[in-house]
Amino acid sequence: MTARGEGVTGARYALGVREILAAAVEEELPAIQKAAELVAHSFAREGVFYVFGSGHSHMFGEEAFYRAGGAVRVCPILKGPHMLHEGAVRSTVLEREKGHAEALLEGYRLEGGRDVLLIASNSGANPLPLEVAGVGRERGVPLIAITSRRYATSIERPGPRLHDLADVVVDNHCPPGDALVELGSGLPACGPSSTVVGMTLLNAIIVEALGIQLRAGETPQVFMSANMSGADRHNSRMVREMSSLVPHL
Template sequence: MSVRESTPADRDTWSPEEVTAEAYAAGVQDVLGRALREELPAVRRAAELVARSFAAEGLCYVFGSGHSHMFGEEAFYRAGGAVRICPILKPPHMLHEGAVHSTVLERQSGHAGSVLDGYRLDGARDVLLVASNSGANPLPVEVAQAAKTRGLPLIAITSRRYAGAIERPGPRLHDIADVVVDNHCPPGDAFVTLGPGLPSAGPSSTVVGLALLNAIIVEALGVQLRRGETPEVFMSANMPGAAEHNSESARRMSEIVPHL
């Protein structure tokens, strides 16, 4: 079963029995499989930038606002994740201090400076990954532009289709990124049709985007291995030796990663 491009109003027949867990799972599998196949060259290019940063003792910064802030949290201090990850986490632009307000802020210009305040952002060593499904909101675009001004290579995880469906002036994230990894998600994000006059359900961009994010990181660690370098990876806290291993890694990173 593939993701439907039509709505109930466009079709001759539709039944509530089509709104199932299986329909959502099939949609996720379809989009995720297509993204991982078709974006593999972009994933590898992004991984080269990340591996180069790791080798230079730099950081891969990860930013997203609204629900996309989860990209930073997923990559950070993660069992099986790279040590040299720094999320850009500013509570007003996340969800827990006010989801509605965070949406308002995301669509305003002029917040990039305060968002990046307190992070090193060294153009000679670091790289920035920005996740934005639509790629059209001013905040992620301006954060990306500000980081590029500082000399950082820019990786975007976004949906070109969604960006193209929005009638709003201004640049899109994929227009300014050095490497674009397309999540292949539909405009509006959700893809399970509920019925005439109802919004679709079943968001896709997080589950697909996080898989792409982790694919980039794993590929970057593999690049390091193939170059004879030693990747730095956090362990699950419940594994033997993890406490000492993770503590030492965190100690080394604590001066440049404020969230440790």
């Protein structure tokens, strides 16, 4: 969908996001539930929920990690060259090259039968996220994908897509090219949608996983906002428990 019509372009964008988000939440609830069950099962076995995305999708890992109100047992996969701050253009080049997954995953446990991996890739077509998915599958780690099936299937390039490899696919319902607002003839559309929608889906998975734990009689582990009373002691205890598993703490 691309938002059209009269009015302020910012409002058109916000309305477009609202429409996509509503559709994604309504239609992806079964997938969110399945993904949350995988994460809850991992948490119950003292596993780690790994989150990976390259380029702008690296923000999914940062959103889930060490987050006020977020799950404790989360580890982002963050390597500078595959993010943006060390070179945005270079990160795009690396994302579309083959052969980087093993080096990227050095230092992360990714243990089958205990951990779970989520990969966010809007197009689901670039070699890096596909190869990371392949390594995860080889290690027996369940794979959750947040992606756009419509974007992925619109790309005229041979080979599998991320949604072909994942155990659970949560579709963000975003359009090919990601942007929602048409500015005019001869101009690219603007207003990216995949991050705001995808982050909501990611947090829905995490919150549901914590709820599953609670309903099973387990105690969910959640970080507190640092300015809340008792947060320093609470969070320090959680960090001590996870520091050997999460290199970014």
